[in-house]
Amino acid sequence: DQNSFKDPVLARGLIKSIQTLAPEHATLMEVCGTHTVAIARNGIRDLMPEGCKLASGPGCPVCVTANRDIDAVIALARVENVILTTFGDMTRVPGSSSSLLKEQAAGRDVRIVYSPLDALSIAQANPDRPVVFVGVGFETTTPLVAVAIKRAAALGLKNFSVYAAHKNMPGALDVLMGDSELKVDALILPGHVSTIIGIEPYRFLAEKYGIPGVITGFEPLDVLQGIAMLMRQLHEGRAEIENAYARGVMAEGNPVALAAIDDVFETCTATWRGLGPIEGSGYRIREQYAQFDALRRFEPEIEETREPRGCRCGDVLRGIMAPNECPLFRTVCSPENPVGPCMVSSEGSCAAYYRYY
Numbered sequence: 299d300q301n302s303f304k305d306p307v308l309a310r311g312l313i314k315s316i317q318t319l320a321p322e323h324a325t326l327m328e329v330c331g332t333h334t335v336a337i338a339r340n341g342i343r344d345l346m347p348e349g350c351k352l353a354s355g356p357g358c359p360v361c362v363t364a365n366r367d368i369d370a371v372i373a374l375a376r377v378e379n380v381i382l383t384t385f386g387d388m389t390r391v392p393g394s395s396s397s398l399l400k401e402q403a404a405g406r407d408v409r410i411v412y413s414p415l416d417a418l419s420i421a422q423a424n425p426d427r428p429v430v431f432v433g434v435g436f437e438t439t440t441p442l443v444a445v446a447i448k449r450a451a452a453l454g455l456k457n458f459s460v461y462a463a464h465k466n467m468p469g470a471l472d473v474l475m476g477d478s479e480l481k482v483d484a485l486i487l488p489g490h491v492s493t494i495i496g497i498e499p500y501r502f503l504a505e506k507y508g509i510p511g512v513i514t515g516f517e518p519l520d521v522l523q524g525i526a527m528l529m530r531q532l533h534e535g536r537a538e539i540e541n542a543y544a545r546g547v548m549a550e551g552n553p554v555a556l557a558a559i560d561d562v563f564e565t566c567t568a569t570w571r572g573l574g575p576i577e578g579s580g581y582r583i584r585e586q587y588a589q590f591d592a593l594r595r596f597e598p599e600i601e602e603t604r605e606p607r608g609c610r611c612g613d614v615l616r617g618i619m620a621p622n623e624c625p626l627f628r629t630v631c632s633p634e635n636p637v638g639p640c641m642v643s644s645e646g647s648c649a650a651y652y653r654y655y
């Protein structure tokens with residue numbers, strides 16, 4: 299019953315627990331962009347007790363994609379005859395000197411798709427044109443891209459390839475929690491990613507850093523419940539990884555999806571916007587599937603990377619700056635005229651603040 303996710307009586311009870319259990323000072327980080335949007339849309343930031351706050355983390359896949367990757371994708375869109383397929387948000391992210399939207403306006407064939415399997419269909423319908431899919435995202439999208447590549451291999455499709463810029467969350471959290479500038483006391487962990495990876499990959503947060511975490515869903519009550527459970531852990535001086543999303547997450551994750559990822563990808567060092575290179579936090583296509591790796595296939599010439607001037611997305615993604623503290627927020631940077639990806643993406647913190655605060 300969808301309504302039970304919004305039940306006001308339950309909500310009041312949870313808000314009361316949050317207020318009763320909250321320590322004098324605490325910063326809770328919502329790691330995931332979907333949580334950032336849910337928190338903003340439901341006014342949950344304002345419900346936090348005095349001295350406690352919610353900081354946004356690095357969980358917007360488009361936002362953490364490095365400028366170098368954006369430039370590489372733009373270079374691929376310029377390869378002769380290529381049809382470049384991507385999720386919608388990616389087209390508006392500014393690279394060093396262009397964006398996919400500008401490339402499209404200049405006559406390149408850039409198409410928005412909703413799934414990598416749509417890109418596969420486009421490849422089947424255009425056998426004499428190379429079709430490149432831009433693979434960004436966390437473990438929620440990586441298995442789908444793995445399946446698309448496996449299907450292309452099974453079909454013997456020669457004109458389909460992927461620019462793989464997938465990332466995993468635990469590697470980034472390891473770096474963030476070791477960051478001395480950042481003071482996070484507890485983590486709200488994403489339900490949908492955890493559906494795939496399970497609980498185990500987060501345990502080190504509690505064990506190595508003594509930071510409690512709760513995996514939770516995206517309905518208002520899920521988020522409140524997650525915050526209440528974190529406050530209880532802080533209150534009791536515990537640091538554990540708890541699961542408030544039992545309807546979606548099993549301890550071992552989704553073995554079928556994990557096997558698909560492992561079959562097609564191997565982990566590598568990935569560069570995150572704001573966080574820099576992180577060992578083991580990215581996925582690259584295995585040698586066995588090299589023919590489906592757009593970068594190896596086309597070796598495009600990528601322009602020299604320049605970061606957007608004045609944009610503080612890096613600090614926003616590290617949780618050390620709130621979007622409205624960026625000097626460009628609202629003055630220069632808006633969803634109509636985004637300077638950085640955090641204002642472009644529907645899951646970006648800057649866009650969420652712009653819309654709801």
Ligand code: SF4
Pocket residue numbers: 608609610611612614621624625626627628631632636637638639640641642648
């Ligand atoms: Fe970058 Fe704009 Fe966000 Fe500032 S408000 S950090 S310029 S995206």
